[in-house]
Every structure is written in C-alpha cells, then in structure tokens.
Amino acid sequence: METTREEAKQLAHDETVNALNQLLEKNYDAEQGYKNALLDTDNDRLKTYFKRQAASRSQNANELDKAIRDLNATPVQSGSTEGAIHRTWMDFKTAIVGKDDEAILEECIRGDKAAVSEYKEVLENENYLHETKDVVRYQLNGIQNTLDTIKKLEDIVD
Numbered sequence: 643m644e645t646t647r648e649e650a651k652q653l654a655h656d657e658t659v660n661a662l663n664q665l666l667e668k669n670y671d672a673e674q675g676y677k678n679a680l681l682d683t684d685n686d687r688l689k690t691y692f693k694r695q696a697a698s699r700s701q702n703a704n705e706l707d708k709a710i711r712d713l714n715a716t717p718v719q720s721g722s723t724e725g726a727i728h729r730t731w732m733d734f735k736t737a738i739v740g741k742d743d744e745a746i747l748e749e750c751i752r753g754d755k756a757a758v759s760e761y762k763e764v765l766e767n768e769n770y771l772h773e774t775k776d777v778v779r780y781q782l783n784g785i786q787n788t789l790d791t792i793k794k795l796e797d798i799v800d
Contacts, residue, residue, distance in 0.1 A: 653769070654769050654770065654771055655713060655715075655771065657767075657769050657770060658713065658769075658770040658771040658774055659710055659713055659715040661763075661764045661767070661770055662706050662709055662710050662713075662717075662764075662774060662778075663710060663717060663718045664760065665702075665706055665760060665761065665764065665778065665781075666703055666706040666707060666710065666717055666718055667718055667720075668756075668757050668760055669699045669700075669702040669703040669706060669757075669781075670699075670703055670718075670720055671753070672695075672699040672753055672754070672757060673696050673699035673700050673703065674696075675749070675750070675753055676692045676693075676695040676696035676699060676750070677692075677696045679692045679746050679749070679750060680692040680693055680696065682746050683743050683746055685743055687795075688743060688746075688747075688795070691791075691795065692750075695750075695788060698784060698788070702781045702784070705777050705781065706777065706781075709774050709777050713771070713774070744796060747792055747795055747796040748796065750792050751789065751792050751793060751796065754785055754788055754789040754792065755789065757785050758782065758785055758786055758789060761778055761781065761782035761785065762782065764778050765778055765779060765782065
C-alpha cells in the first residue's frame with residue numbers, strides 16, 4: 643500500500659506529464675500553423691519569419707518530448723484535434739477570402755496568446771514537478787518574444 647507521500651508524488655508526476663503533453667500538442671499545432679502561414683503568404687520577410695518560428699516550435703516540441711521521457715512517461719506524437727480543425731477552417735477561409743498577410747498574422751497572434759496562457763498556467767501550478775519548470779519558463783519567454791514581434795510585423799503589414 644502506498645503512503646500518502648508516495649501517492650502525492652505519483653499524482654504530481656502524472657499531472658506534470660499531462661501538462662507537458664498538452665504543451666507538446668500545442669507546439670505541434672503551432673509548428674504546423676507556422677508552416678501553413680509560410681505557404682499562405684507571398685511576403686518574403688514573413689516567409690523567412692514563419693520558417694524560423696516553425697523551427698523554434700519544433701525545437702520546443704523536442705525539449706518537451708525529452709522532459710516527458712525523462713519522467714519515464716510517453717509523450718504524445720501529434721497535435722490536437724482542435725488544432726487540426728482550426729487549420730482546416732483557416733484553409734477554408736483562405737480559399738474563400740484570399741490570402742491576407744494581416745489575417746495570417748492575426749491568427750498567429752491568437753495562437754501564441756493561447757500558448758502563453760497555457761504556459762503561464764503550468765508555471766503557476768504548484769502541483770507540477772519543479773524540475774520541469776525551467777524548460778517551460780524558457781519556452782514561455784521565447785513565445786512571448788515571438789508574440790511581441792508578430793504584433794510589430796502586423797503594424798508594418800497594415
């Protein structure tokens with residue numbers, strides 16, 4: 643029979659793995675979203691930027707995958723159903739309305755705002771294992787910087 647301390651440790655482990663897997667899914671979704679944005683714009687500066695962001699989200703995914711494996715758990719292998727549905731909707735909207743750099747940047751902003759919110763929730767939760775928070779904090783800073791840059795790009799594209 644497990645003691646209360648062992649149960650609490652197992653619960654913290656399971657909750658941490660679940661939270662990291664959710665962030666991993668979010669990064670898979672963001673990577674694919676940036677790849678789609680890359681294809682949807684004709685602006686060379688934006689293409690270069692979106693390519694870098696897709697690579698950055700891939701790196702985040704690799705780091706999260708490793709953190710989950712370090713906890714002797716199994717990482718998710720793909721993005722969320724919600725992300726796939728959103729990309730399908732954006733493809734449909736783009737086909738009807740046309741490719742508009744401002745609209746593409748707005749969707750990137752929306753996605754990154756949601757990611758920042760999820761990352762902050764993970765950092766604020768005291769139940770999650772402390773050793774994983776450095777990776778989460780580092781990635782959050784990167785996503786916040788991306789969000790600030792995209793907002794500036796949106797002002798330039800207007």
